[in-house]
Amino acid sequence: MQDIRKALYVGSRSDGTLIERPMSPHLQVYRYRLSMVLSISNRITGVIATAGAALGVFWLGAAAKGPKSFATARKVTGNPLGQLVLVGWLASVVYHTVGGIRHLIWDAGYRYDKEELNKDGPVAVGVTAGVSTVLAAALLAVAGCRRSKRAKAGKVS
């Protein structure tokens, strides 16, 4: 081996045999694949899900603090912009759950071949879109119904 840069990329396996270590992945040289978007999305949705969970804790804290704080929290959750955030949180949790289930399946040793991965990717996207849409629509409908029922009964908030 003459090239010093090449020599630096020689590593050894735990049994001592020499191998050429893989180079760091330079993302820009790769052709676009759905699997790479889905992979990073699992991390991003994990972060969003955490942020949403923090908001959920604040909502719970407002309920614990008293009716006044809870009224403020309801202004946020009843607001279209607030509901958009809630739907985004829901979709992130749904995707992270679907991605997480895929990870558990891979860990168990299944569906990890190239063809299987490429087949399952679009399914994961479809399931996420379907489940998120149905849940979001149903939850918003239920919340809306309850609100308007209470308004008809003449109760405040």
Added chain:
Amino acid sequence: MNASVPHIEVMRSQLGRARGLGAGHSGVGHWWAERVSAASLLPLSTWFVVQMFRLGGADHAEVVKWGGKPVNATMLAALIITTFYHAQVGLQVIVDDYVHGKAHLPTRLLIKIGTSLMGLLGVFAVIKLVVRSGSGK
């Protein structure tokens, strides 16, 4: 001995190999923590989504009454603890992957403290709800 059998020449004792931890000094505990908490979150978050159908658009009295029930309080606390534990373990991996150098340790501590505090806040909110529900307010 057959010549085709691979020959291992390595400066490492078989005991060291069997113990297996090497320079990492830790094993697969973190990996398992991530998976087990993830699996636990499946039923817990399903329960939460179902509860949200009962609570969507609810007023304060209804939420307090709901949170005061022992089963709901238990499930809620379990969900909160598991969620922020899983978040802590997961965010730690992200920080390990993308934050290098001097910023690494403070960022990691921040993640640990932040997720722990959010979890504690959630649990105390549940306790307060139970107390509130008991006193009929």
